[in-house]
Amino acid sequence: MDSKEIRKRFLDFFERKQHEIVPSAPLVIHNDPTLMFTNAGMNQFKDYFLGNSDPSSKRIADTQKCLRVSGKHNDLEEVGLDTYHHTMFEMLGNWSFGDYFKKEAIQWAWELLTVEFGLPKDRLYASVFGGDEEDNMPLDQEALDLWKDIMPEERIVFGNKKDNFWEMGDTGPCGPCSEIHIDLRSDAEVAKIPGKDLVNNDHPQVVEIWNLVFMQFNRLANGSLQKLPAQHVDTGMGFERLAMAIQKKTSNYDTDVFTPLINFTADKAKVQYGQDEKTDIALRVISDHIRAIAFTIADGQLPSNNKAGYVIRRILRRAVRYGYTFLNFKEPFLYELLPVLAQQFDGVFPELVSQQDFVAKVIREEESSFLRTLDKGLTKLEVIKNQVENTTKVIDGKVAFELYDTYGFPFDLTSLIARENGLSVDEAAFKEEMQVQKNRSKQDAATSKGDWIEVKAIDEVVFLGYDAVKSTAQISKYREVEEKGKTLYHIVLDQTPFYAESGGQVGDTGFLADGDEKISIIDTKKENNLIIHFANQLPSNLEANFEAVVNTNKRLLTENNHSATHLLHAALRQVLGEHVQQKGSLVNEKILRFDFSHFAKMTDEEILKVERIVNAKIRENISLDEKRNVPIEEAKKLGAMALFGEKYGDFVRVITFDKAYSVELCGGTHVPATGHIGQFKIVSEGSVAAGVRRIEALTAESAEVYQLKQNEILQQVNELLNNPKDTVKAIESLVKEKQELTKMIEEINLEKGKQQKEILAQKIEKINAFNVLITEAELPNADTLKKIAFEFKNEVENLILIIAANIAGKPQIAVMFSDNLVNEHQLHAGNMVRDLAKEIQGGGGGQPFFATAGGNNLKGLSKVVTKAKELIESVTSHS
Ligand code: ATP
Ligand code: MG
Numbered sequence: 001m002d003s004k005e006i007r008k009r010f011l012d013f014f015e016r017k018q019h020e021i022v023p024s025a026p027l028v029i030h031n032d033p034t035l036m037f038t039n040a041g042m043n044q045f046k047d048y049f050l051g052n053s054d055p056s057s058k059r060i061a062d063t064q065k066c067l068r069v070s071g072k073h074n075d076l077e078e079v080g081l082d083t084y085h086h087t088m089f090e091m092l093g094n095w096s097f098g099d100y101f102k103k104e105a106i107q108w109a110w111e112l113l114t115v116e117f118g119l120p121k122d123r124l125y126a127s128v129f130g131g132d133e134e135d136n137m138p139l140d141q142e143a144l145d146l147w148k149d150i151m152p153e154e155r156i157v158f159g160n161k162k163d164n165f166w167e168m169g170d171t172g173p174c175g176p177c178s179e180i181h182i183d184l185r186s187d188a189e190v191a192k193i194p195g196k197d198l199v200n201n202d203h204p205q206v207v208e209i210w211n212l213v214f215m216q217f218n219r220l221a222n223g224s225l226q227k228l229p230a231q232h233v234d235t236g237m238g239f240e241r242l243a244m245a246i247q248k249k250t251s252n253y254d255t256d257v258f259t260p261l262i263n264f265t266a267d268k269a270k271v272q273y274g275q276d277e278k279t280d281i282a283l284r285v286i287s288d289h290i291r292a293i294a295f296t297i298a299d300g301q302l303p304s305n306n307k308a309g310y311v312i313r314r315i316l317r318r319a320v321r322y323g324y325t326f327l328n329f330k331e332p333f334l335y336e337l338l339p340v341l342a343q344q345f346d347g348v349f350p351e352l353v354s355q356q357d358f359v360a361k362v363i364r365e366e367e368s369s370f371l372r373t374l375d376k377g378l379t380k381l382e383v384i385k386n387q388v389e390n391t392t393k394v395i396d397g398k399v400a401f402e403l404y405d406t407y408g409f410p411f412d413l414t415s416l417i418a419r420e421n422g423l424s425v426d427e428a429a430f431k432e433e434m435q436v437q438k439n440r441s442k443q444d445a446a447t448s449k450g451d452w453i454e455v456k457a458i459d460e461v462v463f464l465g466y467d468a469v470k471s472t473a474q475i476s477k478y479r480e481v482e483e484k485g486k487t488l489y490h491i492v493l494d495q496t497p498f499y500a501e502s503g504g505q506v507g508d509t510g511f512l513a514d515g516d517e518k519i520s521i522i523d524t525k526k527e528n529n530l531i532i533h534f535a536n537q538l539p540s541n542l543e544a545n546f547e548a549v550v551n552t553n554k555r556l557l558t559e560n561n562h563s564a565t566h567l568l569h570a571a572l573r574q575v576l577g578e579h580v581q582q583k584g585s586l587v588n589e590k591i592l593r594f595d596f597s598h599f600a601k602m603t604d605e606e607i608l609k610v611e612r613i614v615n616a617k618i619r620e621n622i623s624l625d626e627k628r629n630v631p632i633e634e635a636k637k638l639g640a641m642a643l644f645g646e647k648y649g650d651f652v653r654v655i656t657f658d659k660a661y662s663v664e665l666c667g668g669t670h671v672p673a674t675g676h677i678g679q680f681k682i683v684s685e686g687s688v689a690a691g692v693r694r695i696e697a698l699t700a701e702s703a704e705v706y707q708l709k710q711n712e713i714l715q716q717v718n719e720l721l722n723n724p725k726d727t728v729k730a731i732e733s734l735v736k737e738k739q740e741l742t743k744m745i746e747e748i749n750l751e752k753g754k755q756q757k758e759i760l761a762q763k764i765e766k767i768n769a770f771n772v773l774i775t776e777a778e779l780p781n782a783d784t785l786k787k788i789a790f791e792f793k794n795e796v797e798n799l800i801l802i803i804a805a806n807i808a809g810k811p812q813i814a815v816m817f818s819d820n821l822v823n824e825h826q827l828h829a830g831n832m833v834r835d836l837a838k839e840i841q842g843g844g845g846g847q848p849f850f851a852t853a854g855g856n857n858l859k860g861l862s863k864v865v866t867k868a869k870e871l872i873e874s875v876t877s878h879s
Pocket of ligand 1: 208
């Protein structure tokens with residue numbers, strides 16, 4: 001059974017059990033401060049478990065793209081070394097939201113595995129939560145009894161809190177779980193050691209395939225457990241592990257999920273998989289990591305220097321490094337896997353197929369730039385190697401850390417290279433540096449949240465902000481938050497006109513009023529789907545009927561920028577082509593910033609064209625056509641340009657400014673008609689990443705002020721030029737005139753220099769074997785001084801030249817010695833000039849044979865001459 005068939009059978013099975021089948025949510029998460037990437041199937045349903053919103057169906061099943069490379073679940077360092085952990089993997093799951101519970105979940109899991117997929121019953125084990133004294137929780141008797149109906153007791157194991165009790169976070173929904181493990185060893189091995197002894201023991205062929213979580217409690221901030229009003233089921237099965245079991249393999253990498261990628265890479269490296277441990281690991285790392293990298297980029301997260309972007313960059317670098325070190329790939333290679341990957345997921349995750357070229361280009365660019373860094377790092381390591389080779393033979397931990405931090409060299413690579421050169425690395429010192437950095441970032445992120453305290457029970461927050469900027473409101477719940485030593489309050493209202501930051505648009509500010517008391521709302525953000533108002537203090541009467549008032553000025557300016565962003569997006573597609581896709585945006589009251597995929601710098605004409613289209617659309621005063629609560633699937637059918645980040649179950653708004661011009665999915669707030677925007681002006685265009693450009697633009701009064709300033713500059717220029725008829729011509733002739741004058745001056749200076757040189761030549765004194773020229777002179781510029789010094793050096797042997805020059809009122813010294821004198825008499829022009837420069841309150845330096853210095857005290861020039869003569873005397877008199 002190939003993997004496509006397995007995935008399909010899983011979904012069909014649960015569809016027959018009345019589950020709604022939904023698409024995977026994107027890998028990259030935008031509205032959850034606790035999570036950067038989807039790391040489990042349940043993430044996209046968090047709001048249902050928290051009671052923030054209701055699911056469209058009580059039974060759901062899907063396959064979810066997951067990434068476990070940061071935070072609580074981080075498998076990155078295992079990946080490639082073992083054969084069953086991946087960075088990106090698919091989690092097959094079925095859910096019950098307050099519907100069925102343990103009985104159905106366990107029975108269906110068993111039926112699917114043993115009947116539908118025909119896995120051998122005697123090789124399957126179940127684990128059950130064994131209870132926890134500290135939490136005062138008994139063993140999960142209900143699950144135990146259900147399993148006992150299915151399998152003999154000797155194949156049931158008990159697990160502790162770590163393995164068999166699942167929690168969403170420090171607080172929130174949680175409950176016991178039951179895992180299903182499979183023993184894939186040969187009969188001979190099974191005869192030697194029973195599978196039961198290997199369950200949960202990190203054996204690569206006795207692995208967990210499915211986890212059934214039974215949510216029945218809510219964990220409070222003080223650590224205690226509360227029973228949930230409705231009980232839920234959340235299951236997650238590793239698709240690649242399931243494929244391994246069904247296809248009777250002993251490694252995920254031997255299934256058809258990975259073999260095409262491994263074969264392609266092995267061919268390219270001219271090696272064979274299964275021959276050598278080191279190259280095998282490299283092949284596994286590459287075939288795993290390319291999936292993580294490609295899918296996150298397709299879901300809108302580009303590699304970058306911080307947060308989620310940095311995580312992707314690190315995964316990519318890990319893959320490149322393994323290829324570089326073990327497969328001898330010295331040129332970009334990962335991007336070549338894209339066609340193989342896209343073909344595998346054709347019809348499963350369409351987002352990869354449709355963006356294949358873009359994703360490949362981004363990866364290729366990242367690879368080249370990292371390969372360059374890698375080269376630089378190796379050069380640096382070479383220098384360090386030479387330094388310690390004949391001394392301690394130990395590379396400093398600080399150096400190893402710098403290599404890691406700046407050049408992306410993990411510790412094992414540095415120590416590998418060190419070992420190959422007979423050196424070692426101070427690992428303890430390296431770890432210390434790591435810890436220092438970790439502590440630093442921990443401090444930066446330190447926040448602590450109290451429990452929500454309920455004031456008024458509500459079903460769901462009502463958002464009024466599309467129609468109003470003001471409303472009555474009551475506090476539904478609040479909590480205290482400690483952030484970097486400051487206390488803040490998070491307030492949730494029963495209904496609110498405040499727009500919460502999302503889709504690039506900043507959150508509203510404003511206030512809550514109760515009689516004379518006004519509480520400032522300093523920001524509004526979303527946590528999952530919950531709208532949270534940020535305040536520095538709480539109102540004195542929490543149960544009051546408040547008036548919630550948005551800062552309208554800021555909101556309206558922001559709306560101008562947001563609607564203009566849509567007009568810009570459409571104009572870019574007209575001018576540059578249909579490949580233009582939004583890659584990020586920021587819209588606030590001051591500016592709009594729009595990132596989009598495009599591979600070349602925009603020309604001035606293109607920018608102008610885009611500006612003119614947008615301004616024409618503004619003048620057309622197109623009315624806003626807004627459709628709310630459109631199911632995502634339907635919206636896509638309307639031809640709306642989807643932004644990344646939507647997921648199943650989202651109800652979206654479709655924002656249209658002229659059906660034929662701009663139709664977008666957007667949750668933001670907009671102008672009622674484009675005329676409100678007034679005007680539009682692009683102020684910059686540049687690159688942010690490989691294949692991604694950024695435009696910054698202004699609208700309304702800001703655009704006007706910007707243009708007025710430009711006009712003012714022009715006016716000032718005209719005034720300076722005495723208001724010519726044609727400004728450009730006037731400047732052109734000024735420039736030309738300047739060029740001619742400069743040339744003339746150069747010629748005059750050249751002539752002057754010649755004359756000066758002749759005068760100076762006569763001042764050369766012959767002292768013993770030396771030709772000495774120590775004198776003051778007046779010269780037109782520093783170049784002439786230097787030129788004269790070098791000419792004398794070529795023309796006069798045994799030269800000692802020290803000129804204290806007055807250059808247009810500024811003192812300057814030049815010292816020049818014939819090369820032979822430098823050696824024979826240990827002369828050093830650089831040292832001497834520094835000494836002499838003291839007389840003119842200046843400084844300088846240079847080489848042993850030639851040096852110059854500048855200064856501030858013109859009067860000191862004569863002293864320079866006197867001092868120079870003294871210094872030189874000791875040299876000239878001794879031969
Ligand atoms: P393990 O102990 O093997 O790391 P887990 O306890 O972290 O697994 P869960 O969080 O319960 O796993 O996830 C549910 C299922 O997802 C697991 O039963 C497994 O099949 C699969 N899974 C978990 N982590 C990975 C991974 N890194 N790569 C592939 N599959 C995974
Ligand atoms: Mg794990």
